[in-house]
Amino acid sequence: MQPMDILAVQRALNQFANREIYLHLETTNGAYAAHRGEQAMAVCAYIRNGRIRYQRGTLAGHGPYRVGLKMESGWVYGEGLTDWEMDGQGRLLLAGHDAEGRLAIALELSESPFDL
């Protein structure tokens, strides 16, 4: 992955608009966050292969970045995104890494289902 390229990512978000696509969205502070006493509790949420269609997708902020996908009847939102990649399968991978390089958030879009 590379540090966020605003123009390239915005272009990719535009490409995925108005199409039935697969979404992977997650945030995590690590399964051992509470065990290590770093935080009060381990918190994680993810959805893999959610099917969405959005009309307007926007990258915002000055780094870390935010993404908002406006759907006909709802929103997809992610904050803390630092890096991006368009992988060999044409999937847009966005992620936010902390100072240790650990993944804190991922927001990914694909035409075909993500592997299980």
Place this chain on the structure above:
Amino acid sequence: MNFHERHVLVVFPHPDDETFGKAGLIAQYTQAGTPVTLVCGTLGQMGRNMGKPFFANRETLPSIRERELRNACKVLGIADLRLLGFRDKTLEFEDPEILVNQVQSLLEEIHPSVLLTYYPQHGVHPDHDALSAAAVTAVARLPITERPVVYASPVTKHARQELGPPSFELDVTPVLNIKLAALQAHKSQTEAMLKEWEAKIANSSVAHEEMMKSLSHEAYWTYPV
């Protein structure tokens, strides 16, 4: 301790579980010529460590971790690796019978004399608890005379208070280089931690000594089945 066993079955949900805190015992077994089969429940697809600097992403992580696991197995002398193909963080939501049956069929195939797993309900990670519960349930379904002894690893901080002292403690200094090599094999998961350790011990012989002492020490609790 005698490391000659008929066969050791190791049951953990994530690549690297077999290495953290347990690589020493496993290496002692394989060095003694004991065959070891490792069952790995998932590919740790949802790990947040990606290397330092990060070289994996959410989609490449599974294949990277599988490769790392195969390398760690080579280092540890584990000749037989079985991947169950579940998804990270989801074991507790599967039908428990499916997990129990998977372990049970391996028990019937391999007839291990020892089984290593996490200590049920002391695993901290929900996957640890789900798979260790399945493993001890599968053992309990065997006739008493065919049951392997279960050496369980708790992760919880209060383990000694609740479980009492470990059944045995091991100084794995003779295989410490193997244990370190296994840790390094899991690069995506351990690189950040190992760099932190190196920085800590670089200027302090006391810190170095403490680190080696802690790495050389492993403790196991026999789980009553």
